[in-house]
Amino acid sequence: MSAYIDLHVHTTASDGTFTPAGAVALAEQIGLAAIAITDHDTASGVAEACAAGEKYGVEVVPGIEISVDYHGEGVHILGYFIDPASEALGRLLEWVALERRMRNEKIAEAMNSDGLDVSMKKMQMKYPNAVIGRPHFAAELVALGLVESVAEGFEKYLSPGGRYYRKREYIPIDMAFDIIHQSGGKAVFAHPYQYGFSPEELDKLTFELAGRGVVGIECIYSGYSPEQSAALMRLADKYALCPTGGSDFHGSRKPWISMGTGTGDMHVPMEMLSELKKA
Ligand code: AMP
Ligand code: ZN
Ligand code: FE
Ligand code: FE
Numbered sequence: 001m002s003a004y005i006d007l008h009v010h011t012t013a014s015d016g017t018f019t020p021a022g023a024v025a026l027a028e029q030i031g032l033a034a035i036a037i038t039d040h041d042t043a044s045g046v047a048e049a050c051a052a053g054e055k056y057g058v059e060v061v062p063g064i065e066i067s068v069d070y071h072g073e074g075v076h077i078l079g080y081f082i083d084p085a086s087e088a089l090g091r092l093l094e095w096v097a098l099e100r101r102m103r104n105e106k107i108a109e110a111m112n113s114d115g116l117d118v119s120m121k122k123m124q125m126k127y128p129n130a131v132i133g134r135p136h137f138a139a140e141l142v143a144l145g146l147v148e149s150v151a152e153g154f155e156k157y158l159s160p161g162g163r164y165y166r167k168r169e170y171i172p173i174d175m176a177f178d179i180i181h182q183s184g185g186k187a188v189f190a191h192p193y194q195y196g197f198s199p200e201e202l203d204k205l206t207f208e209l210a211g212r213g214v215v216g217i218e219c220i221y222s223g224y225s226p227e228q229s230a231a232l233m234r235l236a237d238k239y240a241l242c243p244t245g246g247s248d249f250h251g252s253r254k255p256w257i258s259m260g261t262g263t264g265d266m267h268v269p270m271e272m273l274s275e276l277k278k279a
Contacts, residue, residue: 003033003270006260008246013045014131017251020045024052032260033270034059041096042131043084069170076190079180086183103168107137110164116144134158135253150253177213188216188244210239215279220245222262242279244272
């Protein structure tokens with residue numbers, strides 16, 4: 001029997017609902033051999049997860065997910081094997097945190113001026129140590145009864161064009177790669193079908209990313225059909241990238257996604273991690 005893994009997991013350090021140790025405990029329960037902790041804009045959950053990994057006998061890959069600027073779009077890049085204590089990474093994340101805080105203030109103000117009882121102070125009390133983002137605001141909309149689910153909150157209010165959507169600045173692409181590399185990490189292009197690019201655009205972007213030092217592309221992902229994954233594998237092959245896979249598990253914040261199996265029958269083989277290590 002081959003061993004399975006999940007290279008894309010969020011925790012309470014960003015917008016997941018499992019603590020880093022809790023996520024590792026779940027991985028052990030469901031029989032995964034390895035998971036990567038890939039919180040948005042922070043590696044603050046990595047140390048706890050690694051310690052839990054020792055305890056539960058699950059390999060924990062230190063990681064991060066950052067949004068980089070591609071012609072104004074936020075493209076997500078996974079950084080694997082980063083050193084969470086890296087100074088360069090720390091400086092980058094400080095900038096991102098400041099930018100995010102300013103954007104969050106704008107969202108809170110917009111909600112507030114509509115008479116909704118939302119403030120950053122309350123949010124920070126409710127989610128201490130988390131990277132607060134739109135998912136948390138969507139959860140507030142659910143709590144306030146404006147929508148029934150986080151997904152509906154995004155759809156109706158928090159996506160581009162929505163009443164409470166506010167843009168944030170993404171990291172210039174070269175800067176992001178420099179820092180991932182300086183902190184010992186390997187960059188992987190996350191969930192390529194989530195941006196709405198045409199096949200031609202996707203090919204061009206993958207080519208550009210490969211030229212900038214991306215070593216992998218997430219071919220297996222929650223909800224991607226076998227055909228879609230196969231097309232991404234061909235793209236990986238074309239640009240000599242490592243195919244990787246992960247669910248983008250967020251716990252109950254994205255209840256339709258399960259760790260390890262995604263929306264149903266996703267499986268990521270251990271070999272993908274072994275190959276990524278060699279890349
Ligand atoms: P932010 O970085 O604060 O702008 O929030 C972006 C994050 O929101 C993404 O990384 C996803 O985890 C989450 N997200 C985006 N769209 C949706 C959606 N339709 N439903 C649930 N979560 C979403
Ligand atoms: Zn997320
Ligand atoms: Fe993402
Ligand atoms: Fe993610």
